[in-house]
Amino acid sequence: MTTPETPAQATHALPRTLTRDLGRHDGQQVRLQGFLHARRDLGGVQFAVLRDVSGVAQCVGSGLHLPLPESSIEVTGTVKAHPKAPGGYEIQITDFRVLSAAVQASPLEIPKMEWNVNPETMLDYRYVSLRGLKERATLRVQAELVRAFHEHLNAEGFTEISTPKIVSAGAEGGANLFKLDYFGEQAYLAQSPQLYKQIMVGVFERVYEVAPVYRAEEHATSRHLNEYLSLDVEMGFIDSEEDVMALENRLLVSIMAHLKATCAAEFALLGAALPALPDFIPRIPLMEARELVHREYGHVVGGKDLDPEAERLLCQYYLERHGSDFVFVTKYPRAARPFYAYPEEGGELTRGFDLLFRGIEITSGGQRINEYEMLMDSIRTYKLNPESLAGYSEVFKYGMPPHGGFAIGAERLTARLLGIANVRYARAFPRDRNRLTP
Amino acid sequence: MTTPETPAQATHALPRTLTRDLGRHDGQQVRLQGFLHARRDLGGVQFAVLRDVSGVAQCVGSGLHLPLPESSIEVTGTVKAHPKAPGGYEIQITDFRVLSAAVQASPLEIPKMEWNVNPETMLDYRYVSLRGLKERATLRVQAELVRAFHEHLNAEGFTEISTPKIVSAGAEGGANLFKLDYFGEQAYLAQSPQLYKQIMVGVFERVYEVAPVYRAEEHATSRHLNEYLSLDVEMGFIDSEEDVMALENRLLVSIMAHLKATCAAEFALLGAALPALPDFIPRIPLMEARELVHREYGHVVGGKDLDPEAERLLCQYYLERHGSDFVFVTKYPRAARPFYAYPEEGGELTRGFDLLFRGIEITSGGQRINEYEMLMDSIRTYKLNPESLAGYSEVFKYGMPPHGGFAIGAERLTARLLGIANVRYARAFPRDRNRLTP
Numbered sequence: 069m070t071t072p073e074t075p076a077q078a079t080h081a082l083p084r085t086l087t088r089d090l091g092r093h094d095g096q097q098v099r100l101q102g103f104l105h106a107r108r109d110l111g112g113v114q115f116a117v118l119r120d121v122s123g124v125a126q127c128v129g130s131g132l133h134l135p136l137p138e139s140s141i142e143v144t145g146t147v148k149a150h151p152k153a154p155g156g157y158e159i160q161i162t163d164f165r166v167l168s169a170a171v172q173a174s175p176l177e178i179p180k181m182e183w184n185v186n187p188e189t190m191l192d193y194r195y196v197s198l199r200g201l202k203e204r205a206t207l208r209v210q211a212e213l214v215r216a217f218h219e220h221l222n223a224e225g226f227t228e229i230s231t232p233k234i235v236s237a238g239a240e241g242g243a244n245l246f247k248l249d250y251f252g253e254q255a256y257l258a259q260s261p262q263l264y265k266q267i268m269v270g271v272f273e274r275v276y277e278v279a280p281v282y283r284a285e286e287h288a289t290s291r292h293l294n295e296y297l298s299l300d301v302e303m304g305f306i307d308s309e310e311d312v313m314a315l316e317n318r319l320l321v322s323i324m325a326h327l328k329a330t331c332a333a334e335f336a337l338l339g340a341a342l343p344a345l346p347d348f349i350p351r352i353p354l355m356e357a358r359e360l361v362h363r364e365y366g367h368v369v370g371g372k373d374l375d376p377e378a379e380r381l382l383c384q385y386y387l388e389r390h391g392s393d394f395v396f397v398t399k400y401p402r403a404a405r406p407f408y409a410y411p412e413e414g415g416e417l418t419r420g421f422d423l424l425f426r427g428i429e430i431t432s433g434g435q436r437i438n439e440y441e442m443l444m445d446s447i448r449t450y451k452l453n454p455e456s457l458a459g460y461s462e463v464f465k466y467g468m469p470p471h472g473g474f475a476i477g478a479e480r481l482t483a484r485l486l487g488i489a490n491v492r493y494a495r496a497f498p499r500d501r502n503r504l505t506p
Numbered sequence: 507m508t509t510p511e512t513p514a515q516a517t518h519a520l521p522r523t524l525t526r527d528l529g530r531h532d533g534q535q536v537r538l539q540g541f542l543h544a545r546r547d548l549g550g551v552q553f554a555v556l557r558d559v560s561g562v563a564q565c566v567g568s569g570l571h572l573p574l575p576e577s578s579i580e581v582t583g584t585v586k587a588h589p590k591a592p593g594g595y596e597i598q599i600t601d602f603r604v605l606s607a608a609v610q611a612s613p614l615e616i617p618k619m620e621w622n623v624n625p626e627t628m629l630d631y632r633y634v635s636l637r638g639l640k641e642r643a644t645l646r647v648q649a650e651l652v653r654a655f656h657e658h659l660n661a662e663g664f665t666e667i668s669t670p671k672i673v674s675a676g677a678e679g680g681a682n683l684f685k686l687d688y689f690g691e692q693a694y695l696a697q698s699p700q701l702y703k704q705i706m707v708g709v710f711e712r713v714y715e716v717a718p719v720y721r722a723e724e725h726a727t728s729r730h731l732n733e734y735l736s737l738d739v740e741m742g743f744i745d746s747e748e749d750v751m752a753l754e755n756r757l758l759v760s761i762m763a764h765l766k767a768t769c770a771a772e773f774a775l776l777g778a779a780l781p782a783l784p785d786f787i788p789r790i791p792l793m794e795a796r797e798l799v800h801r802e803y804g805h806v807v808g809g810k811d812l813d814p815e816a817e818r819l820l821c822q823y824y825l826e827r828h829g830s831d832f833v834f835v836t837k838y839p840r841a842a843r844p845f846y847a848y849p850e851e852g853g854e855l856t857r858g859f860d861l862l863f864r865g866i867e868i869t870s871g872g873q874r875i876n877e878y879e880m881l882m883d884s885i886r887t888y889k890l891n892p893e894s895l896a897g898y899s900e901v902f903k904y905g906m907p908p909h910g911g912f913a914i915g916a917e918r919l920t921a922r923l924l925g926i927a928n929v930r931y932a933r934a935f936p937r938d939r940n941r942l943t944p
Contacts, residue, residue: 120711139905140742168908194705195708196708198706198709207665207709214666230934246686248685248686249685251940264935270634280671286689294672295670459943466633467541467542467608497670499670499688504693
């Protein structure tokens with residue numbers, strides 16, 4: 069009979085300490101692990117700055133041969149209060165080990181706050197540039213933002229779902245779809261989980277999904293990604309889109325409170341401020357918003373929606389006059405919304421809304437059509453082909469409750485929160501028109 | 507100046523009550539919303555069973571015209587204790603509203619526990635079959651499982667990441683990749699976030715991802731999906747793969763405790779039992795495991811790995827002799843592992859492991875090669891082309907710490923937990939060789 073192995077016991081005299089906890093070990097021996105952030109050799113004395121996930125620590129020793137920066141290292145030594153060292157403590161090294169030596173100098177100096185390089189270079193070397201303090205802080209904030217999204221919705225009784233990204237048709241129409249061969253059939257990458265989250269309202273009433281979505285947009289802009297993380301929400305048994313906006317309002321208040329509690333250091337490092345976010349985000353119907361930017365700023369908006377300049381001006385207005393970095397733009401006309409948007413009586417407008425934040429749209433949402441006959445009417449009104457939408461409309465034969473929802477682009481929200489001009493830098497490994505690597 | 511709108515106040519006399527909370531309202535008026543689960547008309551008296559996310563409630567009234575089952579309804583009425591009604595209470599209807607009428611009878615009788623239909627029909631009508639009690643319970647358990655995964659790893663200091671699913675090369679080699687045209691370049695859907703999660707260990711030390719992955723496997727089996735939800739983990743500064751197995755062990759204990767606390771009703775409905783899971787899951791090296799199934803059961807294993815029958819027998823053995831539904835199979839030979847698996851001294855074996863659960867592999871994991879020179883040696887040993895792997899190996903020039911990780915297929919774990927024979931029924935909208943819809 070075979071006896072199960074017992075685990076190999078790591079025989080470290082000391083457990084690992086994180087640099088942020090050094091204050092608790094003043095005068096004691098500690099063992100640190102991390103990356104060699106910076107090094108200096110002053111004749112017989114060597115200084116090594118060790119960076120771990122929680123911060124940095126200055127370590128000093130003698131007779132050491134320090135490897136290239138970014139090598140993984142382990143330092144054992146004594147903690148001494150040292151007012152001039154970062155964090156207020158220094159480690160007097162008694163043992164220095166290289167866990168894994170860098171074999172090539174980093175193309176970017178990780179400790180620097182600004183890199184004087186072509187922005188494309190930063191993306192080419194993303195596997196090291198992400199170790200940069202600002203890049204790390206950005207993605208850390210995003211992780212906490214996504215965590216707060218989960219936690220708030222869980223607390224409100226939502227169920228997380230996972231829906232297909234390989235689909236037979238686009239939810240928003242045929243444009244901007246990545247095509248795929250699926251065992252000989254034409255398939256696409258999902259632009260959004262729209263239909264699927266609606267179906268799941270029939271199962272769990274309140275659902276959310278955190279997953280990538282795909283837009284094959286040819287044009288490169290600072291606000292678009294070809295692959296991004298979509299934070300999708302859908303809720304049933306609503307009275308109107310006001311229930312959906314009220315949920316998004318509560319959710320954002322909750323997310324910002326979480327970021328305030330967990331990411332103060334990251335916001336400080338990035339020179340960013342938490343937004344002005346009232347408990348009741350102001351709302352303005354789209355038609356009034358177009359008039360407002362004309363009246364207040366002389367800006368004439370083309371098209372049926374708002375243009376980027378109008379979004380910027382409207383946000384400026386609501387920040388200055390109402391103290392809010394957010395504003396809901398409501399009652400979009402049908403001409404600016406997809407066929408599944410719930411029409412208002414009269415038929416010109418819908419119960420669709422956008423949420424603008426610091427000059428840019430971060431959400432599209434609204435109430436959806438839930439009745440089969442109304443949906444078929446809408447398909448005719450939009451002059452769409454009922455047969456090509458049969459896979460969508462079929463679902464609504466089975467008593468779908470009144471429902472609505474919204475989606476937030478995680479990277480766009482992160483970028484606006486942190487003052488990052490181009491949304492590509494709010495994603496670890498962005499995909500754009502010209503970038504498929506790393 | 508425009509005044510922001512105030513929200514349209516829904517003027518319900520009563521807030522909505524969930525059916526599970528009826529016991530708190532005995533003798534009171536309540537307002538319920540949900541689906542018409544079942545209906546009966548006994549002459550002048552109508553019985554309507556209302557189903558909401560939390561359960562069902564029997565409602566009784568007179569003079570009602572009940573719509574088709576699955577219609578969305580709202581019932582207002584008085585709660586009366588009624589021992590024979592499901593949940594112990596009945597609603598005496600004072601107001602009955604149809605929120606959205608089903609216009610076609612459901613192809614499946616939702617209240618039935620078993621449907622006598624072709625399994626493909628259940629998938630064809632997934633948008634209604636998911637409302638079935640067993641289907642809903644299955645996905646509810648999966649949602650709680652994924653939630654516990656997040657919460658445990660957050661508590662252990664892991665950071666959630668989001669990595670690209672459109673990639674320029676496969677992480678596990680060229681087979682079984684879905685191909686994609688990316689603006690004229692050949693791209694693929696990611697089989698796993700392997701390289702990306704390793705890179706992110708250099709940033710956050712401990713990371714996880716919950717996201718879909720893709721396998722273009724031609725053969726249809728009960729254990730494979732072409733798109734599934736991968737629960738990926740990677741951790742740095744480990745001593746060996748034992749640290750990784752210890753983490754997975756703690757994680758599973760945590761997940762099962764969470765399911766016990768939140769999903770007792772779902773397990774009861776599905777006739778499933780929580781697994782036998784010790785605080786120390788037994789381990790056995792692969793070579794010994796192959797000998798064991800031969801010696802104990804006379805089963806000779808072909809190939810270099812375990813075959814499905816060997817997995818089943820090994821699990822039977824560990825359940826009967828060691829009281830564990832789980833067993834780690836360790837020290838896989840290099841021939842059965844990818845080039846990035848960390849070799850043991852001697853070079854024949856690796857620090858790679860699988861985790862078996864109730865007869866099937868649910869995890870592959872292990873320590874990875876973190877040193878550039880060792881990686882280049884391994885690429886040569888495997889007779890792979892260093893140039894085609896340059897995008898992978900480049901990363902290891904910059905001092906990657908010792909690290910390892912694992913991935914759990916969410917649907918496969920859910921299926922084994924709940925006794926679901928085919929993994930397709932543990933995913934809301936499965937994709938397989940012949941299925942691209944709904």
